[in-house]
Amino acid sequence: MDHRATTLPMPPGWPARIRAVDSGTLTPPVPRPAATVVLLRDSADGPQAYLLRRRTSMAFAAGMYAYPGGGVDPRDAEVETGWAGPTPEEWARRLGVDTRTARAVVCAAVRETFEEAGVLLAGPDADSVAAPRDWTAERTALEAHELSFAEFLREHGLVLRSDLLGGWARWITPEFEERRYDTWFFVAALPPGQDAAREVGEADRVAWLTPTEAVLGHREGRFGMLPPTVTVLRELSPVRTVAEALAAAADRPLEPVLGRAEVRGDRMTVRWPGYDELTIDGEFPEDS
Numbered sequence: 001m002d003h004r005a006t007t008l009p010m011p012p013g014w015p016a017r018i019r020a021v022d023s024g025t026l027t028p029p030v031p032r033p034a035a036t037v038v039l040l041r042d043s044a045d046g047p048q049a050y051l052l053r054r055r056t057s058m059a060f061a062a063g064m065y066a067y068p069g070g071g072v073d074p075r076d077a078e079v080e081t082g083w084a085g086p087t088p089e090e091w092a093r094r095l096g097v098d099t100r101t102a103r104a105v106v107c108a109a110v111r112e113t114f115e116e117a118g119v120l121l122a123g124p125d126a127d128s129v130a131a132p133r134d135w136t137a138e139r140t141a142l143e144a145h146e147l148s149f150a151e152f153l154r155e156h157g158l159v160l161r162s163d164l165l166g167g168w169a170r171w172i173t174p175e176f177e178e179r180r181y182d183t184w185f186f187v188a189a190l191p192p193g194q195d196a197a198r199e200v201g202e203a204d205r206v207a208w209l210t211p212t213e214a215v216l217g218h219r220e221g222r223f224g225m226l227p228p229t230v231t232v233l234r235e236l237s238p239v240r241t242v243a244e245a246l247a248a249a250a251d252r253p254l255e256p257v258l259g260r261a262e263v264r265g266d267r268m269t270v271r272w273p274g275y276d277e278l279t280i281d282g283e284f285p286e287d288s
Helices: 014-023 074-078 088-095 099-117 136-143 149-156 211-219 227-236 242-249
Strands: 032-041 048-054 069-071 159-161 166-172 181-189 203-209 260-264 267-271 280-283
Touching: 014 260, 014 267, 032 099, 032 227, 032 242, 048 099, 048 211, 069 099, 074 099, 074 149, 088 099, 088 166, 099 136, 099 149, 099 159, 099 181, 136 149, 149 159, 166 227, 166 242, 181 227, 181 242, 203 211, 211 227
Parallel strands: 032 181
Antiparallel strands: 032 048, 032 069, 048 203, 166 181, 260 267, 267 280
């Protein structure tokens, strides 16, 4: 894997906010807990990942390719019954958080995957997933916060299949970003018989791409991606099957990755520890 340092472009708005944080005139917002899932399916060319391009009207990561995911709903912690696979206590040890937070994060991962991609990582028992059907009304109600995921599971006699998720990474949005998230990245196989949505409300395009294809498209400027998105794809590039990806997830470290900025006069450098290829470095005069 190529981890050579490069000079990436500085996103608009970052220099001013970096200076403000550095000078103490801007207090960084507290990161909001979030979860996202890399849905994978096998193909002749290796595993493909489900990516959606966020609409340009979105407040966060507009126009960027991303995975299904979003912020934790406080009600996600309500799922105490209807749970299969590793327990919330086991997930707490894996994610490095308390039990309530772990339950909410895992639930958010499953809920957001259902809301955005229409893929349901839940079933009538611990050994199966729900049969395909039209869940449009339920997904709409969840997205509008008219229904909690715990209520949805109870109403349909389903259990959340936490065993279908594999923890992959944890990234925290840098302090100088306007919106900040503490995001856990999971991998999951597309369940047999289910299809991911071809149209997503928050996206203007969806695509199944091998990690190599997606990384190449990003390098060529065709696919905009935030640092965590493209990094996870780079890490998945050597994987030959979905089963191999899920097996690899079991041994992945989940220490948080946080990008930090250094300011020396007009020169700014943004680094993500351990990921030299993401480094941004250059001269950014204050009056430019």
